[in-house]
Amino acid sequence: MVPSIPPIPELPDTDPMGLPLFGAPAPTTGRFIVVFADGADARAMLATTAGLGNVADSRDFAAQAVDFGRTSGSDAVWFDNLGVAVVSAEPSQLGALRTAEAGDGAIVSVSPELIHHVLADPGYVQGYRDGVNDLAGRLGATDHPGDEAAAALPKPPFADNAQFTWGLQATxxxxxxxxGAGIKVAVLDTGFDVGHPDFAGRTVTTQSFVAGETVQDGHGHGTHCIGTSCGSKSPGTGPRYGVAHGAEIFAGKVLGDNGSGSDGGIIAGINWAIENQCHIVSMSLGADVASVHPPYTVVGKRALDAGTLIVAAAGNNADRRVGNFGFVGTPANSPFIMAVGALEQKLEMAFFSARTLPDVRGGQVDIAAPGYQVYSSWPMPTRYKTISGTSMATPHVAGIAALWAEVTGYRGRDLWATLAQDSQRLLQPSVDVGGGLALAPQ
Structure with missing residues (x-):
């Protein structure tokens, strides 16, 4: 059976700051992601190959918005737009699926279901570095490594002003x-504050893929990312912080209020976004896994084939202050998902932003955007908050993609190529920034 996802435990195998160590085993749910070849009769194969006959089908839900609360009695959940199933299998059943994987090619891959987390400020996300202040400072330490060097830096060229955030100026x-009028942008994250006054009157479609939780954002990260990608042209107070203020918003909750979720919820959100003909999917989430996770290779490609560009956060597992450049995690390291690195106000790399690994196909940073000290919306009553992470860079790119999609009519791969070709070349190496700084059409 496919049970509801249990509470996500704290990350294992971490360094003193809570960051997963390179090569540490990724936390998993105990379920598996099975990817089928195009045209394969997946439901029949699950039944005949592994005895998994009770399969919930995404097509049985309106707009293919799978409700995991209603699939708890199933052996598997099938996502029709992506050709992927989330399966709970006994060892013998798993063995049968792996034997089939090595057979005639009808099963492309069988992979453990990973646990993912938001990629931002550990002031509210345990396990990740704070891009604004050192975590040690947040825990009450008096010694802040790097503070003296930071204080000696020259005044950055970009800064928030009364009209615009620094990120909107730089891009x-x-x-x-x-x-972004006429463009649909899906943000798959911790949900959305449906009562936020800055979004009054906007077209927002919401759906929760977290069993037992509504789409209401009890965390904050999702509302912040939606604000950056698609926030208001004229917010109630403060500077404009949103890129594609005319886009149609699809808010999919794939991470719980604790900031964590699984492959199954993420894949459900992507499947739903494609069913709703979303042009861009923004995912500021990930797992610190250096190798490409097989499901996202196929999912990213099939999304592009459907005209949907997925952009994802490269990861916050670096600490460049001590010579650690990290690596692009999953799902951003899929060769068919655009990985986004984070820049600070001088258009240099944010210290936490992950770098391309040269020996991982697809594991490169493709583009960069503002991701340090980013001001955006936050659930009420706080309303606004400034945080950092590759999470914050990603919705900048998603919103800019919506602007290019509006003006060019390009979709999928053509939209990817336009973003890359029209980016601003930087002095930073391509292993850090890919094609450069994402730029809006003028």
Whole structure:
């Protein structure tokens, strides 16, 4: 059976700051992600190969919005747009699936279901570094490594002002005539504050893929990312912080209020976004796994085939202050998902932003965007908050993709190529920034 996802435990095998160590085993749920070849009769194969006959089908739910609370009695959940199933299997059943994987090619891959987390400020996300202040400072330590060096830096060229955040200035959004009108942007994260006043009157479609939780954002990360990608042109107070203020928003809750979720919820969200013909999917989440996770290779490619571009956070597992450059984690390291690195106000790398691993196909940073000290929306009553992470860079790119999609009509691979070709080349190496700084059309 496919039970509801249990509470996600604290990350194992971490360093003193809570960051997963390189090569530490990734936490998993005990379920498996099975990817089928195009045209394969997946439901029949699950039944005949492994005796998994009770399969919930995404097509049985309106707009293929799978409710995991209603699938707890199933052996598997099938996502029709992606050709992927989430399976709970006994050892003998798993062995049968792996034997089939090595057979005629009808099963592409069988992989453990990973646990993912938001990729941002550990002031509210245990297990990840704070991009604004050193975690030691947040825990009350008096010695802040790097503070003296940071204080000696020259004044950065970009800063928030009364009209625009520094990120909108740096990417040219502040002067772009486009709004993202007619473009659908799905943000798969911790949900959305449906009562946030800055989004009053906007077209927002919401769906929770976390069993037992509504789409209401009890964490904050999702509301912040939706704000950056698609926030208001004229917020109630403070500077404009949103890129594609005219886009249609699809808020999918794939991470719980604790900031964690699994492959199954993420894949459900992508499947739902494709069913709703979303042009861009933004995912500021990940697992610190250096190797490509097989399901996202196929999922990313099939999304592009459907005209949907997925952008994802490269990861926050670096500490460049001590010579640790980290690595791009999953799902961003899929060769068919655009991985986003984070820049600070001088357009240099944020210290936590992950670097390309040269020996991992697809494991590269593809583009970069502002991800340090980013001001955006937050659940009420706080309303706004400034946080950091590759999580914050990713919705900048998603919103800019919406602007390019509006003005060019490009989708999928053509949209990816446009973002890369029209980026601003930087002095930073390509292993850190890919094609460079994402820029809005002018």
């Amino acid at each position: 040219g959004v502040a002067t772009s005539p486009q709004s």
